[in-house]
Amino acid sequence: MxxxxxxxxxxxxxxxxxxxTSRLSERLMVALxxxxxxxxxxxxxxxxFMLVSESWNFFSSDYVKFSDFFFGTRWTPLQVTxxxxxxxxxxxxxxxxxRVTAIAMLIALPLGLMTAIYLSEYASRPVRxxxxxxxxxxxxxxxxxxxxxxxxxxxxxxxxxxxxxxxxNATSAGIAVGILCLPMVCSLSEDALSAVPRSLREGVYGxxxxxxDTSLKVVVPAAMSGIVSAFLLAFSRAIGETMVVxxxxxxxxxxxxxPRQQSQTMTGFIVEMLKSELExxxxxxxxxxxxxxxxxxxxxxxxxxxxxxxxxxxxxYQ
Amino acid sequence: MSELPKAIxxxxxxxxxxxxxxxxxxxxxxxxxxxxxxxxxVVVLVLLLVSIGYQGLGSIDATFLTAxxxxxxxxxxxxxxxxxxxxLVCVLCALTALPVGIGSAIFLEEFKPTNRYLKLMHxxxxxxxxxxxxxxxxxYGLLGLTLFVYxxxxxxxxxQNAVSGVDFWGVRRYYQLLSLDQSxxxxxxxxxxxxxxxxxxxxxxxxNGKEQPIQIQVWRRGEAKPTDPEVLSRTVxxxxxxxxxxxxxxxxxxxxxxxxxxxxxxxxxxxxLPIIVxxxxxxxxxxxxxxxxxxxxxxxxxxxxxxxxxLPAALPGVMTGAILAMGRAIGEAAPIFVVLGGNIGKRTGPxxxxxxxxxxxxxxxxxxxxxxxxxxELAAGAIIVLLVILLLMNSVAVYxxxxxxxxSG
Numbered sequence: 001m002x003x004x005x006x007x008x009x010x011x012x013x014x015x016x017x018x019x020x021t022s023r024l025s026e027r028l029m030v031a032l033x034x035x036x037x038x039x040x041x042x043x044x045x046x047x048x049f050m051l052v053s054e055s056w057n058f059f060s061s062d063y064v065k066f067s068d069f070f071f072g073t074r075w076t077p078l079q080v081t082x083x084x085x086x087x088x089x090x091x092x093x094x095x096x097x098x099r100v101t102a103i104a105m106l107i108a109l110p111l112g113l114m115t116a117i118y119l120s121e122y123a124s125r126p127v128r129x130x131x132x133x134x135x136x137x138x139x140x141x142x143x144x145x146x147x148x149x150x151x152x153x154x155x156x157x158x159x160x161x162x163x164x165x166x167x168x169n170a171t172s173a174g175i176a177v178g179i180l181c182l183p184m185v186c187s188l189s190e191d192a193l194s195a196v197p198r199s200l201r202e203g204v205y206g207x208x209x210x211x212x213d214t215s216l217k218v219v220v221p222a223a224m225s226g227i228v229s230a231f232l233l234a235f236s237r238a239i240g241e242t243m244v245v246x247x248x249x250x251x252x253x254x255x256x257x258x259p260r261q262q263s264q265t266m267t268g269f270i271v272e273m274l275k276s277e278l279e280x281x282x283x284x285x286x287x288x289x290x291x292x293x294x295x296x297x298x299x300x301x302x303x304x305x306x307x308x309x310x311x312x313x314x315x316x317y318q
Numbered sequence: 319m320s321e322l323p324k325a326i327x328x329x330x331x332x333x334x335x336x337x338x339x340x341x342x343x344x345x346x347x348x349x350x351x352x353x354x355x356x357x358x359x360v361v362v363l364v365l366l367l368v369s370i371g372y373q374g375l376g377s378i379d380a381t382f383l384t385a386x387x388x389x390x391x392x393x394x395x396x397x398x399x400x401x402x403x404x405x406l407v408c409v410l411c412a413l414t415a416l417p418v419g420i421g422s423a424i425f426l427e428e429f430k431p432t433n434r435y436l437k438l439m440h441x442x443x444x445x446x447x448x449x450x451x452x453x454x455x456x457x458y459g460l461l462g463l464t465l466f467v468y469x470x471x472x473x474x475x476x477x478q479n480a481v482s483g484v485d486f487w488g489v490r491r492y493y494q495l496l497s498l499d500q501s502x503x504x505x506x507x508x509x510x511x512x513x514x515x516x517x518x519x520x521x522x523x524x525x526n527g528k529e530q531p532i533q534i535q536v537w538r539r540g541e542a543k544p545t546d547p548e549v550l551s552r553t554v555x556x557x558x559x560x561x562x563x564x565x566x567x568x569x570x571x572x573x574x575x576x577x578x579x580x581x582x583x584x585x586x587x588x589x590x591l592p593i594i595v596x597x598x599x600x601x602x603x604x605x606x607x608x609x610x611x612x613x614x615x616x617x618x619x620x621x622x623x624x625x626x627x628x629l630p631a632a633l634p635g636v637m638t639g640a641i642l643a644m645g646r647a648i649g650e651a652a653p654i655f656v657v658l659g660g661n662i663g664k665r666t667g668p669x670x671x672x673x674x675x676x677x678x679x680x681x682x683x684x685x686x687x688x689x690x691x692x693x694x695e696l697a698a699g700a701i702i703v704l705l706v707i708l709l710l711m712n713s714v715a716v717y718x719x720x721x722x723x724x725x726s727g
Contacts, residue, residue: 050460275659
């Protein structure tokens with residue numbers, strides 16, 4: 001009875017080979033992966049540093065006044081060569097961006113949301129099987145292609161409807177940007193709609209509601225936070241869109257809200273400035289960073305708001 | 319005998335029926351409205367493809383696929399440098415963005431901290447990535463411009479026909495002189511990098527045009543010219559002056575990068591990094607926790623679990639996301655335009671890391687804004703080629719997904 005139990009050698013000999021090396025490699029891998037993750041923070045920091053330091057060169061110049069920049073209604077760094085007489089007022093570019101973005105949103109938001117409602121509430125399997133790939137293809141088309149589409153088809157069609165449209169105009173660029181944002185609005189809203197639990201829909205049907213009642217009075221309000229955040233993200237995407245406006249919106253920076261006219265947007269100006277002969281280091285050149293920091297600030301606030309809305313107002317059904 | 323409640327007894331059945339009918343009618347109309355709006359996107363896609371196909375199919379032929387841009391004659395212009403450039407930029411972009419993106423996703427999903435402060439950091443990194451995804455691509459372009467192209471001018475400014483920037487490896491500099499036989503050149507190695515031209519005064523060791531070492535002879539006015547063609551080819555006139563010739567290896571590296579292939583690839587990597595992180599995170603999240611728990615229960619470390627279990631299980635999703643991100647990269651024009659400029663005249667693909675290059679979207683942009691109508695037709699042709707390449711990439715993604723699913727299922 002008092003016999004000593006001998007443990008198996010595997011248990012007495014505890015010098016497992018793998019343990020120490022795997023612990024080391026574990027540490028190394030975690031450090032490496034953590035380094036990658038911190039690289040993404042470094043990128044954000046670099047963006048902010050780049051925008052602030054380069055636009056400081058612009059704002060600190062003698063020819064630029066802060067108040068003129070934010071309230072001025074003339075923007076002429078590309079038209080006037082004499083630096084003394086160049087005017088830096090952001091509003092022409094801002095009005096161009098607002099025109100294009102407003103038209104784009106008028107198209108993308110209602111159409112995107114309606115398509116999403118159709119896909120999540122009404123569509124039968126075969127219709128879905130056609131619509132989903134179409135939207136995915138549309139989402140994958142490069143933006144420069146939409147710009148080309150705008151000058152190839154949209155602009156001439158607009159001129160056919162009313163000759164008062166310029167060859168390059170805010171409406172055609174806006175329509176193209178709207179088409180570009182539509183798949184994004186649609187897929188994000190659809191995600192939000194399909195996250196609404198089935199029981200809510202069944203409740204409405206049980207009370208005798210129609211599909212219209214279900215979708216508009218119950219499902220859409222329940223998914224509102226996701227839909228609003230989709231709208232904000234699409235808005236931010238439309239403001240930052242570059243190639244379409246560079247091709248189709250024209251190069252004249254005028255302060256107006258007429259959608260039939262040319263409208264240089266903030267991104268369009270950056271492209272024009274880079275195309276021009278102006279050297280890196282001149283005040284005119286640095287003005288593009290002044291525009292870029294304004295653009296970044298607007299889109300950043302939009303993205304943050306989108307995330308805030310989604311988190312804060314998300315309805316949870318547990 | 320029980321009576322019906324008043325609320326029920328007083329119902330006007332016909333009115334209720336007509337109301338219900340009307341409500342169903344509304345619903346039906348709403349259905350129709352939704353359907354017509356949804357099918358609008360099909361109409362738009364068809365219009366887009368048909369109009370571009372009609373405009374561009376005629377310009378696609380063998381010359382179009384093999385030639386380079388021709389500023390004089392649209393019928394001789396082609397897009398081969400742009401195709402090579404786009405593919406190479408995309409490869410560079412994948413090599414840099416994929417490891418970093420997938421690595422960050424693994425860190426965020428699989429190594430969740432328990433410490434309170436680390437948790438806060440973790441949430442911050444996550445928020446930061448969603449914000450990065452919302453930054454307009456042209457802002458990334460400007461980041462690439464200042465960070466890679468100019469490097470905040472820390473290493474000086476790059477200039478034409480002068481030695482500028484800080485070289486590391488992969489470049490040989492010579493003065494190039496015409497020899498007496500008027501058809502071959504000789505090279506004198508450069509000693510002083512500030513001196514961009516060179517005058518020959520005496521016999522000197524140098525190289526011939528193929529970089530083989532030779533002794534360079536000097537012929538002075540009044541002397542008899544050598545008769546041997548071999549000697550003639552390495553003899554130069556006295557006081558002949560030679561200009562700078564730089565010969566690059568493919569791995570040539572210099573700071574700052576300038577408007578180069580390397581700068582373009584890295585900038586594009588910045589653009590698609592958040593997309594890759596987010597899609598990889600989703601793929602990792604879809605792996606059932608039971609798999610991880612089994613691996614951890616068998617005694618593997620966290621990294622062993624990731625390497626042996628989680629990552630292989632998530633691979634189809636990760637790959638699909640990566641290919642979609644590559645599709646985005648190959649069609650992205652704005653950041654590349656900012657970094658490389660709109661010059662589309664290059665006749666070859668990039669030949670070394672610091673070489674400039676043309677990509678397909680830039681070529682399309684350059685042709686599309688050309689006032690000459692035939693160049694605009696070429697742009698449509700280039701769009702068709704680009705869309706076909708994108709379609710091929712997407713079908714690879716679909717194929718991979720199915721293949722992987724079969725293997726694992």
